[in-house]
Amino acid sequence: MSTRDLIRAALIDAARGLGAPAPIDPVLERPRDSAHGEWATNVAMTLARPLRRKPADIARDLVAALDLAAAGVERVEIAGPGFINFHVAVGTTAGALRDILTLGSRFGAADTGGGCPVNIEFVSANPTGPLHVGHGRQAALGDAIAALLETTGWRVSREYYYNDAGVQIMNLGRSVQVRLAQLDGRDVPIPEGGYHGEYILEIAQRYRDAHPDDPRGADLDVITRFAVAALRREQDLDLQAFGVQFDTYFLESSLYTEGQVDETVRALMAAGQTYERDGALWLRTTHFGDDKDRVMRKRDGTYTYFVPDVAYHVTKWRRGFARAINVQGSDHHSTVTRVRAGLQALGVGIPEGYPEYVLHQLVTVMRAGEEVKISKRAGSYVTVRDLIDEVGRDAVRYFFLMRKGDSQLVFDIDLARTQSEENPVYYIQMAHARMAGIFRVGGIDPASVRADGVDFDALAEPEEQELIKALLDLPSVIAGAALALEPHRVAGYLHETARLAHLWYHKHHVLNEPERLMSARLVLARAAQIVLRNALTILGIRAPDRM
RNA sequence: GCGCCAGUAGCUCAGGUGGAUAGAGCAACAGCCUUCUAAGCUGUGGGUCGGAGGUUCGAGUCCUCCCUGGCGCGCCA
Numbered sequence: 001m002s003t004r005d006l007i008r009a010a011l012i013d014a015a016r017g018l019g020a021p022a023p024i025d026p027v028l029e030r031p032r033d034s035a036h037g038e039w040a041t042n043v044a045m046t047l048a049r050p051l052r053r054k055p056a057d058i059a060r061d062l063v064a065a066l067d068l069a070a071a072g073v074e075r076v077e078i079a080g081p082g083f084i085n086f087h088v089a090v091g092t093t094a095g096a097l098r099d100i101l102t103l104g105s106r107f108g109a110a111d112t113g114g115g116c117p118v119n120i121e122f123v124s125a126n127p128t129g130p131l132h133v134g135h136g137r138q139a140a141l142g143d144a145i146a147a148l149l150e151t152t153g154w155r156v157s158r159e160y161y162y163n164d165a166g167v168q169i170m171n172l173g174r175s176v177q178v179r180l181a182q183l184d185g186r187d188v189p190i191p192e193g194g195y196h197g198e199y200i201l202e203i204a205q206r207y208r209d210a211h212p213d214d215p216r217g218a219d220l221d222v223i224t225r226f227a228v229a230a231l232r233r234e235q236d237l238d239l240q241a242f243g244v245q246f247d248t249y250f251l252e253s254s255l256y257t258e259g260q261v262d263e264t265v266r267a268l269m270a271a272g273q274t275y276e277r278d279g280a281l282w283l284r285t286t287h288f289g290d291d292k293d294r295v296m297r298k299r300d301g302t303y304t305y306f307v308p309d310v311a312y313h314v315t316k317w318r319r320g321f322a323r324a325i326n327v328q329g330s331d332h333h334s335t336v337t338r339v340r341a342g343l344q345a346l347g348v349g350i351p352e353g354y355p356e357y358v359l360h361q362l363v364t365v366m367r368a369g370e371e372v373k374i375s376k377r378a379g380s381y382v383t384v385r386d387l388i389d390e391v392g393r394d395a396v397r398y399f400f401l402m403r404k405g406d407s408q409l410v411f412d413i414d415l416a417r418t419q420s421e422e423n424p425v426y427y428i429q430m431a432h433a434r435m436a437g438i439f440r441v442g443g444i445d446p447a448s449v450r451a452d453g454v455d456f457d458a459l460a461e462p463e464e465q466e467l468i469k470a471l472l473d474l475p476s477v478i479a480g481a482a483l484a485l486e487p488h489r490v491a492g493y494l495h496e497t498a499r500l501a502h503l504w505y506h507k508h509h510v511l512n513e514p515e516r517l518m519s520a521r522l523v524l525a526r527a528a529q530i531v532l533r534n535a536l537t538i539l540g541i542r543a544p545d546r547m
Numbered sequence: 548g549c550g551c552c553a554g555u556a557g558c559u560c561a562g563g564u565g566g567a568u569a570g571a572g573c574a575a576c577a578g579c580c581u582u583c584u585a586a587g588c589u590g591u592g593g594g595u596c597g598g599a600g601g602u603u604c605g606a607g608u609c610c611u612c613c614c615u616g617g618c619g620c621g622c623c624a
Contacts, residue, residue: 032567042566045604055604080567081604126624166624193623280622291549291620298622305624333551334619361552361617403560406552408617410559415573423586424572430586441583480563492561495571506588525583547586 002096003088004028006071007039014065018058020047030469034462037077037085038093038469044082055082093465094456094520096472100527101451108474108534112482113154119316120146121355122327123239124161127231128172129197129378131238133363134329136384137409140400140540141360142327143244144487147538152482157321160246161312164228165253166305171195172231173224179204180217197379203230238384242393243540255308255315264311264346265296265303273345288341306335310342317343317350324355325485333359358485360405367413391416394541398425401539402491424495428532429544431498434505435529436545438522442511449526458520463504468524470497471531478538487539494535501528 001009011026026043044059051058059078066076072092077085100107122142125135146156163169175194179201182188190196207226208215217223239245255261265281268274273284274296281297296307316324328335336357343350365372365382375386387396395416402424403409415423439446459468473493481489510521533543 027566029563029566032570036567040567045566048604083567163624168624278622282622295622300622302622304622329618330552331618336551359552359618407560408553412559412573415559418586426586427572430584434584434587438583477563484563486563488561489563492571493563495561499571502587503589505583506585509583511583547584 003071003073003092004039007041007068007073007086010066010068010071011041011043011062014062015043015047017065018047018051018061021050030473031083031085034466034469036079036083037075038088039086041084041086042082044078044084048082058082059084090460090465091455091457093472094459094468094524097456097468097523097527098451100471100530101449101523104530105534105537107530108478108538109151109153110475110479111153112479113149113152115153115155116323117157117321118149118154118323118325119157119159119319119321119355120149120325120327121159121161123244124328125235126163126166126168127228127235128168129195129231130199131235131384132378132381133365133384133387133411134360136242136387136396137360137363137400137405138327138329139239139242139244139384140397141358141405141487144397144401144490144539145325145327145358145485147540148478148482148485148487148490151478151538154323157247158245159248159250161250161252162232163252165256167193169224169228172227173220175200176204176207176223176227177217177220180208180215180223183208184216195379197377199231199234199377200227203227206230238388241388242384242396250312250315252308252312255311260311260315261303261308264314264342265307267346267348268296268342271345271347283342283345285338285341285345288337288344290337290341294338294341306338306342309335309339310346313339313343313355314346314348314350316355317348325358326355327358327360330359330361333357356485358405361408363400363409363411365411365413372413387411387413387416394429395423395425397540398428398491401487402495404486404488425541426547427502428494428498428536429542430547431501431505432529432532432536432543433545433547435501435525435532438510438525440545442522444522446526446529449522451523454520454523455516456520456523458517459524461504461508463500463507464521464524467497467500467504467528470500471527474531474535477535490535490538494532494539497528497531497535501532504528 008026008028012024015024026041028039028041031037031040044062045055047058048055056078059082063076063078063084068076072089073086074089075087079085120142122138123135125131142158146158150156171191171193172195174191178188178190178194183204207223214222268283273287275282279299280295282293283296285294286292294306295304297303313324340352340354343354344352372382374380375382377383390413399411399416436446477489477493481487510518510525513521536543
């Protein structure tokens with residue numbers, strides 16, 4: 001049991017002794033100021049109301065009832081309006097490093113999810129062009145959220161949904177066809193809604209090489225399939241370069257060919273949630289929180305886009321995913337209500353909040369103080385590949401993850417490509433490399449470092465105590481980030497932990513110190529290496545041993 | 548007009564789900580290399596947390612209204 005758990009349990013006992021009503025759930029936090037001890041609780045203040053007593057009096061009685069010597073608590077004090085601060089013995093705090101070494105790559109993991117299957121859908125770009133920076137943010141976010149959930153015990157499936165049959169695909173085929181005609185010397189304009197990027201021309205040229213039988217581009221179906229395949233391959237390469245892998249690619253067309261769209265429509269009609277008006281079929285989404293009802297089937301007999309969307313999410317539910325998380329740009333937020341309304345209208349027991357959404361705001365790319373809006377290949381937008389080529393995969397990942405998804409994100413290319421202290425990615429990776437460097441120079445296999453017999457009282461320097469506390473916080477940071485679906489918390493934690501590691505490294509020496517000190521510091525260096533690596537891994541960033 | 552998100556240091560942003568004196572990076576200024584990476588470290592300055600009310604022991608955080616910005620509001624996808 002950790003020191004924190006021991007304190008918590010003792011507090012619950014003591015509070016019960018004072019007659020506090022159940023459930024008692026004392027919050028234990030790291031005080032901002034380390035002079036306030038290793039742990040602090042505000043439980044006396046939260047009990048003031050139910051017990052109808054002053055917080056300070058409750059705190060005094062609680063402290064009197066606590067016996068925490070065995071837990072390594074040296075001193076308990078009451079401070080401010082009723083906080084109870086716990087000062088833990090140096091060796092007790094440091095002794096917890098043992099767990100980090102023992103658990104290794106599993107330190108920080110939990111089994112909160114209990115193996116429950118969860119589907120995470122992200123990127124889901126239509127195969128009509130290279131991935132843009134927004135897709136990059138989704139890829140980084142989705143992959144990190146997936147890793148967070150895996151680490152906390154969920155069985156995660158990464159899924160990519162793409163539209164392989166709609167109007168946009170038709171426009172893609174036509175755009176390539178027009179480029180073919182232009183290559184053939186004819187003056188044909190790009191159609192309304194068509195794609196203008198240079199990549200369309202490239203595809204046309206490749207099509208011409210691959211189909212000498214059709215130099216004039218007469219067969220639109222064949223051209224379209226060729227273009228889709230080419231772009232899917234290209235997107236796969238982008239994702240590969242970014243280090244993202246999917247378990248499932250789900251084709252929108254399969255919803256039609258396998259009858260799920262029709263089935264969903266019939267089920268909604270049978271549930272009495274639809275009506276006909278003006279020759280169209282409507283869904284009563286207003287019954288489920290929408291501000292107006294939505295058309296499902298247009299007058300021309302075709303379905304609006306959200307019908308296959310609902311059918312798609314029915315398949316997620318049926319495939320056994322009790323949780324489904326969609327990572328999308330905030331420009332899709334209007335679909336949230338609609339999809340959920342459709343699922344509720346079916347009345348088949350799907351929870352109201354299904355699926356969950358992680359919406360992110362837009363990305364602005366800056367270079368030399370100017371906004372970058374276009375790339376040569378894509379024409380109207382900056383591609384993920386541009387960023388990866390320019391600053392490297394690790395920096396791209398970190399920059400996309402260091403901000404909360406709800407915030408608009410400014411991607412500063414100049415900062416991301418600096419290889420110095422100014423760049424947070426290098427700063428963090430450098431901290432890891434420095435820990436690794438200690439073992440390399442010392443000729444010690446880091447995996448051989450053991451905590452047995454180590455005198456943890458030796459780690460008494462303030463920089464050591466601060467670093468140790470930060471390292472031990474990894475599990476709770478991961479748990480919080482996983483619960484909130486917010487990877488940026490891990491990014492912030494990494495930066496702070498790296499700072500403490502640099503500070504310690506700079507001020508104190510490990511090798512060639514007296515045996516008692518060196519062996520303890522080797523454990524600390526090893527623990528720091530493990531924690532930095534584990535946290536970086538969750539964000540999909542490499543932890544190099546040297547730089 | 549309605550909805551979602553945001554507004555915190557000159558700039559970019561954190562502030563785990565109400566806690567103690569609001570933080571970090573960049574930028575600015577002043578320092579530190581005979582020892583495991585100076586790709587690093589130390590110090591200084593810098594704030595009406597958009598505004599006004601409210602909730603309570605306690606609000607950057609929760610509620611209401613207003614202001615500003617981004618996105619969305621189709622029988623497009």
